[in-house]
Amino acid sequence: MSELIRHFFSFFSKNDKELFFDSAATSLKPDLLAATEQKIASFATDIVHRSSHFAGSQATQNFENVRQFIAKKMNADRSEIVFTSGATAGFNIAALSWAEKNLKEGDEIIISIAEHHSSCLPWIEAARRKTATISWAKFDKETYLFDQKDFVFTPKTKVLVVSAYSNVLGPIWKDQQELYDLISRAHSLGIIVVVDGAQQAPFYSIDLKKMDADFYAFSAHKMLGPQGVGVLFVNKRIHSQLSPAFVGGGALDYFFNDTPMYKKMPFFLESGTPPVAAIISFGEVLKKVIPTIDVDIEYKRIVRLMAQFIIFLKTIPGVTVLGNEALLQSDGHLVSFLVDGLHAHDIAEILSAKKVYVRAGKMCAHPLFDYLNCSAALRVSMYWYTTEHEVVQLCSEIADAIARLREL
Amino acid sequence: MALIDNRLLVDHAKNPRFYELLHSPSHQKTIKNMSCGDAVTVSLHLVDGIISAVGFSAEGCMLCRAATSIFLCNIKGMQVLNVLALTEENLLDMLESREISHGRRRCAMLGFEAVQAMLGSS
Numbered sequence: 001m002s003e004l005i006r007h008f009f010s011f012f013s014k015n016d017k018e019l020f021f022d023s024a025a026t027s028l029k030p031d032l033l034a035a036t037e038q039k040i041a042s043f044a045t046d047i048v049h050r051s052s053h054f055a056g057s058q059a060t061q062n063f064e065n066v067r068q069f070i071a072k073k074m075n076a077d078r079s080e081i082v083f084t085s086g087a088t089a090g091f092n093i094a095a096l097s098w099a100e101k102n103l104k105e106g107d108e109i110i111i112s113i114a115e116h117h118s119s120c121l122p123w124i125e126a127a128r129r130k131t132a133t134i135s136w137a138k139f140d141k142e143t144y145l146f147d148q149k150d151f152v153f154t155p156k157t158k159v160l161v162v163s164a165y166s167n168v169l170g171p172i173w174k175d176q177q178e179l180y181d182l183i184s185r186a187h188s189l190g191i192i193v194v195v196d197g198a199q200q201a202p203f204y205s206i207d208l209k210k211m212d213a214d215f216y217a218f219s220a221h222k223m224l225g226p227q228g229v230g231v232l233f234v235n236k237r238i239h240s241q242l243s244p245a246f247v248g249g250g251a252l253d254y255f256f257n258d259t260p261m262y263k264k265m266p267f268f269l270e271s272g273t274p275p276v277a278a279i280i281s282f283g284e285v286l287k288k289v290i291p292t293i294d295v296d297i298e299y300k301r302i303v304r305l306m307a308q309f310i311i312f313l314k315t316i317p318g319v320t321v322l323g324n325e326a327l328l329q330s331d332g333h334l335v336s337f338l339v340d341g342l343h344a345h346d347i348a349e350i351l352s353a354k355k356v357y358v359r360a361g362k363m364c365a366h367p368l369f370d371y372l373n374c375s376a377a378l379r380v381s382m383y384w385y386t387t388e389h390e391v392v393q394l395c396s397e398i399a400d401a402i403a404r405l406r407e408l
Numbered sequence: 409m410a411l412i413d414n415r416l417l418v419d420h421a422k423n424p425r426f427y428e429l430l431h432s433p434s435h436q437k438t439i440k441n442m443s444c445g446d447a448v449t450v451s452l453h454l455v456d457g458i459i460s461a462v463g464f465s466a467e468g469c470m471l472c473r474a475a476t477s478i479f480l481c482n483i484k485g486m487q488v489l490n491v492l493a494l495t496e497e498n499l500l501d502m503l504e505s506r507e508i509s510h511g512r513r514r515c516a517m518l519g520f521e522a523v524q525a526m527l528g529s530s
Contacts, residue, residue, distance in 0.1 A: 343468060346411075349471070353411075354410075366442065375467075376443075408412075
């Protein structure tokens, strides 16, 4: 089935074969993406929500169609879908717009230890600005899973920051309901919940209404889209609590006695000129590439490949899988691992020379690596276009690289 | 070419030279690469503006260990001013590898950075 979607990528028709197993960092891009951007560039276009002429109106309509499509796909209202430059920008906007009016001295922000720097740093900086405190929620190192007791809320707790799916460990909740229950518990105490969806959204396993987070952010470039585009979901419930994170053209409605009156959401948080062509091109990919596959069936196929890969890893002496192995085998699209006595970068270097691309390092999750007391790890991630044949080749190359280093 | 195919680097990774910190160094500095956990400590002894003794310890990848070893072999006996004039390109020439990727340059640079920081502030 993956063969169908591979036709969208000239990457796979090159003679110079490369094995790409770093989609969790950024996915490959279908040719349609650049082709659409090029097509848009050949027409008169304009900034959205400004000009009344035909080009401006058409750009606005196409742009808003993408917003509507994403909102429908993820079960949200279009006023809740804010275009950003990526997940990092989304989390920064969330922290800037909410913390300004609502975070006070002495308040507490609870952050899961599994957070990517992009989701934790904006709130660490907000805490510093407002003299609030940070507490880290830590999972059981035996299971690598969070449960309710890992999150101790107090009357001072105002914000909770968690990932739906870790960019290092993969699944960190025994099931989606565990996360939903946590969000519900936090809300019952008036706590704002920020969810990092960067590794979950690319697989379309999200119902934003059901999850009911206050903020949920993801990046287009991890899901076949362009770099420089992202989405921040902002729950309608908190729209009235926000200040504009940035101000400028696009967000202003009118001046009333010299006082700026801002537009409603989502434009309230969209000051400045967005990358119109990139967002419309992302929409084309969502509408034309993804529907060629059955995402439920394809996800199961990817998970099966990942399970096979983990079984392979377990045959290598000295390999430690970071994450809950049982859940990785039933819900894994990425896996990180350590090889005893060998440095991740040395293994990745040998693989790279063979044109096999995996991720090595701390994956922008230093608090997690410090908690696990390990330095750098290797990460293999798969996406819709990954084939069984590629995974077999990957296993062979990893076994060879480890053997070569151990012979030294 | 993979770094593992560079004989000089492999030789120094397997058998790093001066792989022990000096007992009474005139200078010692640790540099870490926080992104991957590599850490290199270099100790030097200077006599009359010349690097008379060198030593190091390293925790990390093959490249950071080998590159520091090769670099220290090259600068032992050199005048401080001449060492301070060395550039990243000079280091890559010493390693006989200009192909080290951007992502791994820092691994190769840790020992170099430690020495430059020590001498630059002395």
